[in-house]
Amino acid sequence: MLKRQWKHREIMYLFFVLPALIFFGVFVIYPFIKNFLITFYSWDGINEMKFVGLEQYKKALFQSPDFWKPIKNAAFLALMGITVQNGLALLLAWIVDKELKGARFYRVIFFIPPMLSFVVIGFLWKWILEPNQGILNIFLKNIGLGKWALAWLGLRETALPTVAMVNIWASFGWGFVMFLAALQGIERDIYEAARIDGANNFQEFWKITFPLLLPIITSVSILTILGAMQQFDLIYVMTGGGPAGATEVPVNQMYMQAFQNGMWGYATTLGVLLGVILFLISIFQLQIKKWLVDW
Amino acid sequence: MKFDLGKIKKILTNAIFQLILLFFAAWVIFPVLWGVSTSLRTFEGIYQVSDQLTLHDSATAGTVAAQGFLAKAEYRLQAGGRLLRALIPPTPIQWRNYVEAWKKGNFNKYFLNSFFYMVTVVLFMLLLSSMAAYAFARLRFPGKEFIFYLFLASLVMPLPTIFITVYLLLQNFPIYLFVVPIISASLLIVSAGSLRRIMFSGLGILLAAGAMRAILPQGYWLIKFLHIKINLLDTRTGYILPQIASGLPYTIFLMRSFFEAIPVDLEDAARIDGCSRLGIYFRIILPLSRPILAVTGIFGALSVWKEFLFAVVVFSDNAKMPIQAGLLAFQGTYRTQWNYLMAGVIITVIPVIIVYLLLQKHVISGLTAGAVKG
Numbered sequence: 168m169l170k171r172q173w174k175h176r177e178i179m180y181l182f183f184v185l186p187a188l189i190f191f192g193v194f195v196i197y198p199f200i201k202n203f204l205i206t207f208y209s210w211d212g213i214n215e216m217k218f219v220g221l222e223q224y225k226k227a228l229f230q231s232p233d234f235w236k237p238i239k240n241a242a243f244l245a246l247m248g249i250t251v252q253n254g255l256a257l258l259l260a261w262i263v264d265k266e267l268k269g270a271r272f273y274r275v276i277f278f279i280p281p282m283l284s285f286v287v288i289g290f291l292w293k294w295i296l297e298p299n300q301g302i303l304n305i306f307l308k309n310i311g312l313g314k315w316a317l318a319w320l321g322l323r324e325t326a327l328p329t330v331a332m333v334n335i336w337a338s339f340g341w342g343f344v345m346f347l348a349a350l351q352g353i354e355r356d357i358y359e360a361a362r363i364d365g366a367n368n369f370q371e372f373w374k375i376t377f378p379l380l381l382p383i384i385t386s387v388s389i390l391t392i393l394g395a396m397q398q399f400d401l402i403y404v405m406t407g408g409g410p411a412g413a414t415e416v417p418v419n420q421m422y423m424q425a426f427q428n429g430m431w432g433y434a435t436t437l438g439v440l441l442g443v444i445l446f447l448i449s450i451f452q453l454q455i456k457k458w459l460v461d462w
Numbered sequence: 463m464k465f466d467l468g469k470i471k472k473i474l475t476n477a478i479f480q481l482i483l484l485f486f487a488a489w490v491i492f493p494v495l496w497g498v499s500t501s502l503r504t505f506e507g508i509y510q511v512s513d514q515l516t517l518h519d520s521a522t523a524g525t526v527a528a529q530g531f532l533a534k535a536e537y538r539l540q541a542g543g544r545l546l547r548a549l550i551p552p553t554p555i556q557w558r559n560y561v562e563a564w565k566k567g568n569f570n571k572y573f574l575n576s577f578f579y580m581v582t583v584v585l586f587m588l589l590l591s592s593m594a595a596y597a598f599a600r601l602r603f604p605g606k607e608f609i610f611y612l613f614l615a616s617l618v619m620p621l622p623t624i625f626i627t628v629y630l631l632l633q634n635f636p637i638y639l640f641v642v643p644i645i646s647a648s649l650l651i652v653s654a655g656s657l658r659r660i661m662f663s664g665l666g667i668l669l670a671a672g673a674m675r676a677i678l679p680q681g682y683w684l685i686k687f688l689h690i691k692i693n694l695l696d697t698r699t700g701y702i703l704p705q706i707a708s709g710l711p712y713t714i715f716l717m718r719s720f721f722e723a724i725p726v727d728l729e730d731a732a733r734i735d736g737c738s739r740l741g742i743y744f745r746i747i748l749p750l751s752r753p754i755l756a757v758t759g760i761f762g763a764l765s766v767w768k769e770f771l772f773a774v775v776v777f778s779d780n781a782k783m784p785i786q787a788g789l790l791a792f793q794g795t796y797r798t799q800w801n802y803l804m805a806g807v808i809i810t811v812i813p814v815i816i817v818y819l820l821l822q823k824h825v826i827s828g829l830t831a832g833a834v835k836g
Contacts, residue, residue: 178602180739181647183597184609187710189643191613194707196638198627199619205627207836221497259486262479269483276487279494282818282825283811284768286786290793290807291493294500294800300510302496302548310541320649336490344826368475397622400770406791418622418771425626426775434626440825442623449618 202435210432212425223436234437236412237420238396238444240327244416245395247331248338249388255335256342257384261372263343264350274347283341289404292333296320320406323413330405330414337401338394342387349383351377382459390451393445417441494811495549498669501559502551508801515541523622554800563805571781572788575698576767579784582702584762587709588755594710595717596743600729613711621708622771629775638688642671655835660791699774701784705766713758720754721747756824760817764825767814785810 207221208216227234259277263270280288295303296319304316319329353376361371401420403410408415408423417437425434500508563569597603598610621628678685694700728750729742737745748755766784773787780791789806796802818825 177602180597180601180603181605183593183601183739183743185647187594187714188609188612188648189640190590190703190707191710192643194628194631194704195616195619195624196465196612198631200626201631202624205630213653217680227711255486256825257714260481262483265479267476267479269480273483273487274826275819276490278822278826279815279818280490282764283494283812284770284786286768286770286789287807287811288493290789290803291497294804295493295496297800300508300800302545305512305515306541309512310495310538313794316665336493340490348826353657393620395559397620399622400786403770422775425629428697431626431630438623438626442619445620445623446618 200346205432206415206436206439208432211429216417223433227436234440237415237417241396244331244334245392248391248395252335252339253342256339260343260346260350277343278340280337285400286404288337289401293405321410323410326406326413345387349380353379385455392448497804497808499549500801501552501808502555503801504556507552510552511548515544523606559801559805560586563802567792567806569809570743572785576785580766583705583766584759587762588662588759591710591713592717595714596721596747598718599721607774613714616711626703629641632694633695637690696777716758717754724750
């Protein structure tokens with residue numbers, strides 16, 4: 168290839184990009200690199216940094232549950248996200264797309280939770296789930312299901328599923344809107360043709376709608392996973408990671424290691440490892456997309 | 463006869479669909495309505511919920527449990543009805559709670575803070591990203607691919623994985639991090655005419671900087687100045703800057719694809735009339751891209767309004783906190799007074815819901831524009 172001389176004008180065009188690039192470099196790229204470098208040091212935030220090599224990676228990956236346990240919890244949130252949450256989003260989008268009575272109304276309603284912040288959602292649900300005065304338990308006792316009136320957020324077995332449920336409530340609207348948009352992009356003629364061939368609702372869904380939606384389903388699923396792996400606000404407000412670490416998630420753990428235990432080097436190590444996992448998930452998505460296109 | 467059967471089936475499926483929709487709509491809306499209901503009760507009124515739910519006749523929970531399936535089902539349905547009725551707060555309705563919560567929670571301050579952060583972050587983000595997106599969509603310049611992929615890669619390194627280092631950076635923010643890139647960038651561009659000259663002058667600047675470090679004494683004012691560290695923690699600047707940066711990549715992608723769809727002829731005509739690129743950007747592209755600016759602006763504003771992690775990390779001073787963190791501080795003062803707390807929660811929700819209902823179309827189209835393509 169011939170080396171091309173850049174015209175003065177063209178180099179001046181860099182001015183369009185540079186402001187964004189400088190901001191981005193200072194607040195994203197520079198911390199990213201520095202974050203990586205700090206992982207090799209043990210540091211309490213005040214005294215000298217001490218070089219420890221891969222010690223902290225070893226500790227996070229093999230010796231303590233500080234990394235894998237939160238990842239497992241976040242993976243549970245993610246799994247609930249891609250199955251229950253996206254399934255629900257898809258079901259509701261599919262029904263609303265049929266343009267029954269009141270479809271517009273439901274479209275507005277289902278997108279309300281994504282408008283709310285996780286702090287607000289956390290408080291709203293915390294109040295409903297309150298062990299003694301919460302409406303859920305009062306209601307359960309009232310209909311004779313008193314044995315189900317649990318301290319939902321206080322028990323080790325129920326805390327994580329409960330938070331997962333709230334997370335589903337909070338986020339299924341995103342998937343709903345995206346699926347609905349994709350559904351509305353499908354030509355009506357295809358359905359008509361299927362009807363004439365005698366397909367029922369469910370055949371129609373599995374044979375036509377689902378395959379056509381596969382690309383967007385993978386996109387939304389990946390976004391759901393990435394969102395769940397980075398969850399922090401909801402956990403912070405609802406359980407603070409408790410009881411006994413049952414709802415500990417990675418970002419939460421990083422926050423604790425740094426700001427409460429003063430182990431800054433270790434906290435950044437956890438951050439890098441989380442980053443690696445997110446990166447792998449994204450790569451995986453690209454691969455799946457490629458397969459879908461080929462197929 | 464056959465025709466009828468089909469019709470009945472259709473009505474039945476429709477009814478089932480409607481029931482599903484209704485159930486989930488109730489599930490979505492109930493927590494919000496319950497929050498509103500709680501916020502309008504007196505402190506004693508909160509404890510009347512149990513009374514409101516209980517039947518005041520012989521049928522108590524114990525006897526119901528002993529009854530048959532149908533009776534149980536009927537009782538439970540009734541209980542559901544009473545649950546709906548419990549949404550209505552007992553009189554007198556406490557509108558005062560809102561005034562009280564607003565005053566005690568210092569919502570004046572939090573609203574103003576959040577509003578300020580929203581406006582500054584969104585304005586800067588839109589300006590920076592639309593300029594960059596325009597360049598990526600239309601212009602040829604050195605390093606275009608590389609810079610674009612740099613932004614692309616950042617989607618994979620989200621802020622939550624590096625927030626600790628950003629905290630450390632804000633704690634000791636060295637001036638040279640901002641000064642050096644700006645000076646060298648402008649020097650490079652103004653002086654250079656070719657890629658070779660850029661590389662030479664870059665090398666020159668590096669050498670000069672190295673020589674400066676070597677020759678000048680440690681205490682020299684220039685070095686001292688460049689090494690001044692500012693503590694940006696607990697400042698508004700420290701909260702705003704990282705958020706602008708983190709919002710850039712996604713906005714740039716959305717805008718780039720929008721700009722690519724604008725016909726080039728328009729710009730060509732303007733260029734023939736002697737309009738510069740910057741002039742084209744400000745006079746033609748920006749006015750034409752109002753829809754995408756609105757969409758990304760709304761989303762940016764919403765995400766700033768909802769932001770929480772950075773607020774917790776950066777601020778320890780209540781006076782500068784945005785509304786979500788303010789809500790948490792407010793909870794501290796009202797740990798068990800759920801009526802006040804819910805009033806506080808609803809106060810932060812109201813503006814968002816209003817904006818959402820007004821701009822519903824923009825919000826949803828913006829979301830799907832990014833998604834369906836991606």
